[in-house]
Amino acid sequence: xxxxxxxxxxxxxxxxxxGAVGVIVKRNVIAMFMCIELMLNAVNLSFVAFSSxxxxxxxxxxxxxxxxxxxAEAAVGLGIIITIFRNRESLDVDDANILKL
Amino acid sequence: xxxxxFIIFAGMAIGCAIAMVSQSNPLYSAISLIGxxxxxxxxxxxxxxxxxxxxxxxxxxxxxxxxxxxVIMLLNVEHSxxxxxxxxxxxxxxxxxxxxxxxxxxFILHSVQITENHPAANISDVGLxxxxxxxxxxxxxxxxxxxxVLLLMAIVGAMSLARRTTILSATARVVPGSQVLAMDIVNPxxxxxxxxxxxxxxxxxxxxxxxxxxxxxxxxE
Numbered sequence: 001x002x003x004x005x006x007x008x009x010x011x012x013x014x015x016x017x018x019g020a021v022g023v024i025v026k027r028n029v030i031a032m033f034m035c036i037e038l039m040l041n042a043v044n045l046s047f048v049a050f051s052s053x054x055x056x057x058x059x060x061x062x063x064x065x066x067x068x069x070x071x072a073e074a075a076v077g078l079g080i081i082i083t084i085f086r087n088r089e090s091l092d093v094d095d096a097n098i099l100k101l
Numbered sequence: 102x103x104x105x106x107f108i109i110f111a112g113m114a115i116g117c118a119i120a121m122v123s124q125s126n127p128l129y130s131a132i133s134l135i136g137x138x139x140x141x142x143x144x145x146x147x148x149x150x151x152x153x154x155x156x157x158x159x160x161x162x163x164x165x166x167x168x169x170x171x172v173i174m175l176l177n178v179e180h181s182x183x184x185x186x187x188x189x190x191x192x193x194x195x196x197x198x199x200x201x202x203x204x205x206x207x208f209i210l211h212s213v214q215i216t217e218n219h220p221a222a223n224i225s226d227v228g229l230x231x232x233x234x235x236x237x238x239x240x241x242x243x244x245x246x247x248x249x250v251l252l253l254m255a256i257v258g259a260m261s262l263a264r265r266t267t268i269l270s271a272t273a274r275v276v277p278g279s280q281v282l283a284m285d286i287v288n289p290x291x292x293x294x295x296x297x298x299x300x301x302x303x304x305x306x307x308x309x310x311x312x313x314x315x316x317x318x319x320x321x322e
Contacts, residue, residue: 003104014139063153070165
């Protein structure tokens, strides 16, 4: 008897919760960014688990697209982080409190 | 055997994730995040999804994390000072709402039946590169194309965001004639200085503001 589907979903939920707590707790914008990546990965895990247990390839295609979105998000997000740092000399999100660069 | 593997890699993933959140140095948390990615890739292998596992290692642990670590080292912020305490009255409220959320989660976990699904035999081709490619180029062709457009937008956006603008940018010129410019228009960092400058040319404005500006014309001369 191998691991059940609910085990994978529980692991996914735990990882997502840790990521969400990290986004709330962290003040460094790069650390928040990495916590968002962790949340994306938790969702990917549940997609792959469903895909494998129900023998349907759609879940893995969604994972592929989520990874592409994550790569695009990394490029644009890190560009924004660099611009904020250049203008404010700080990576603290509390310092970036107006909606302009 | 597969249960043992799941427990090992799930423990690694959760441990690395907790280490990532608890670290204060962003470089260490980035390395912990790579640990999470590697253990998730191992779990994907045990779930008979070798293509996704390979892409996880190459794209996430390779490309994205290298980009993140590159930015961390480029900005070179040592460690954040302890944050100032504020909004203290929100702490008991947050604890109460977390308790409500936890109670809801326990209720859902108790009320939902635990499914008794087993993974099908590994002889199927779901998760191989062939079936993923067929799926991407037949049923999911439109999302695939939209994703490519998204990547193009990301390239353009990243370039336009990260482009270094000079203090007086190359396209900006003070039009000859009497111009009144606040300091913070010309120099975004000097928000404290609000004195007006009245000049005839860009060079003269730059000279009066004490910023370094060389136009192509002055370089030619």
